[in-house]
Amino acid sequence: MTDLLLRNVRPMGGAATDVLVQGGRIAAPGTIPSGTPVEDGAGLLLLPGFVEGHTHLDKTTFHEPDWLVNTVGPRIIDKIDNEREWRARTGHDAYAASLAMARAFLAAGTTRIRSHVDVDTQAGTAHVERVLQTRAAMDGLQDIQIVAFPQSGILGRQGTEAALDAALSLGADIVGGLDPCAIERDPVKHLDIVFALAEKHAKPVDIHLHEQGSMGAFSLELILERTRALGMEGKVVVSHAFCLGDIPERERDDLLAQMARLGVGIATTAPASRPVPLVAPCRAAGVTIFAGNDGIRDTWTPYGSPDMLERAMLVGLRNNFRRDDEIALAFDCISGAGAAGCGFADYGLAPGARAELVLVDARNLAEAVVVRPARKLVVSGGRVVARDGALLV
């Protein structure tokens, strides 16, 4: 039962129409086979399923009965060390965590997720294995990409490289990396390991780069050099890329031009308290920029939400997008640009795309982003999977 006729919906706020789903995909307009199940869209706004481009499904405490009181220090290294200590102490269950989070995302209309998953000498590949279980559980409803992510660094902890290698053999899709200068202290060695793993496994790269200013720009240059040298055009994403928010605009634009030529994308969480790569200059340069929450209610941060419309709102606020046409760009960061940047196939509202559909009560796209109304209906895999925010699967 992966056929469906969705009557009277307004795709992206356009004129009301019917959408036919056949074999789990959006069909070209034509004859409706008799017996096709029908859903009344009641004139609601139809959006494509959302794309979460950067999160950490394995870390969340979203599903736990007790609130995690956060008393962690201000530096990134404080948070890294605190998390490992907390994991060891609590025996945190990365399967329960990631499954609860993935299901909450689906209920709120997100059908594609890129999750960084910790790989280190303490957890080994265990978290990747747990998120692989979650991916299997969500198969056919939600696509989950797994980045094997060395959250505690590679160089300071003997055995991490081997664990990353094993995680990629187990099924992780993407090689992660982390602040080559500020955390790893040896950018060449770190990046050479990351890109060697990518070459060995023929998998793409997605590197966390929190480094600001000229240090971040230097690390970014090293990433671009390796992308070019290894012919990895279109296979590299830089997450955060805060440096693109605080270096001089001429230097930024030079880096963006290189990134566009090499097809290097940017995942942003659009944080309010940090310099960020702005959406408009990235798009003007031809760089794909897309959005994600980062962690949600974990030891790093209590914030975040499985509602990607909220993330689009935060992108809009961070970029001072007030006009309706600008807010459409914020929405693109959690939809089309997210799918393009992560390499999710068969995405969108055109015939042939997988039928991942979200209905909300909003007059248009801008209102959907600003108001973030409840999800009246979510369709994935050709069937209704959530109604009024409640999962049916």
Place this chain on the structure above:
Amino acid sequence: MTDLLLRNVRPMGGAATDVLVQGGRIAAPGTIPSGTPVEDGAGLLLLPGFVEGHTHLDKTTFHEPDWLVNTVGPRIIDKIDNEREWRARTGHDAYAASLAMARAFLAAGTTRIRSHVDVDTQAGTAHVERVLQTRAAMDGLQDIQIVAFPQSGILGRQGTEAALDAALSLGADIVGGLDPCAIERDPVKHLDIVFALAEKHAKPVDIHLHEQGSMGAFSLELILERTRALGMEGKVVVSHAFCLGDIPERERDDLLAQMARLGVGIATTAPASRPVPLVAPCRAAGVTIFAGNDGIRDTWTPYGSPDMLERAMLVGLRNNFRRDDEIALAFDCISGAGAAGCGFADYGLAPGARAELVLVDARNLAEAVVVRPARKLVVSGGRVVARDGALLV
């Protein structure tokens, strides 16, 4: 019927207790008079009614059937001119707008509001009169302070000063002002008019200061000089004060020390895309800083929400507040510090305060800010005024 016994609630996340309301105020624990109406708090989190410290009730399109498509230019002056043109064209009804907005605020638990209201040569005092009507309609349920606000400037439009004078005579509580250099082009003349009106009417001042960097710091110095010279300690608020977010820290701290001595407060909207006065250094200096939405769904911005817990979250995100003790500071910006900064009396959860109470389903204060749960119950004027988000009055 302004008595009430609220059973089994957790004030600010503390131990469960009962709260007795008598004559519309929180009573000291003691004997419960028989016949007192009882509400079961079901162990929910009890918070004081929220304080909206900076909004524009008169401008909103929140209540209108059509979405306002925003196509306005990027500069402040673009938005000022666009708004006047739009008002004239649509005959915008500032009474319907402000009443709908005030009611939405009350349903979401906000019992005290400072609203800037436009006064200019086009509207004259009409918008102030309309918001005075709204204030009368909300009497006993919600306190609304009205700032007579020269949105289009005073100096360039003959008659604005007289209109401000008339608005203050009609019942506006506070004298507003606007970017003495960047918009008014004559900071001394502008501020002399603003402070002369304040002196004449014996009313406080609240000045919009969007100016950044050294220009903003210069305008701020002129404001502080006049506060000191006129003995207006404790009677002046600077709204936005973006300059305190981008001048060198030593200069900032010198200005904050002066502001603390003069009792000059700061209203912030904590915008993600602008430099802002940060909460921690303001509090460390002894400056009262509190929060507001600014406009909500008006010609300036489509964003904003009558949910002050969302504003607290945005304050937390802008200040990178991740620890529970830091998030409590963000909450203070929409509660205690807001009441102190605006001069709202009899506020809080202590005996003697007016009983303005909000119940939410959250484990503690940090979760209330991060999750922004629905308001299960709102009490104001000693009675239940909203339940599950729906107003009963």
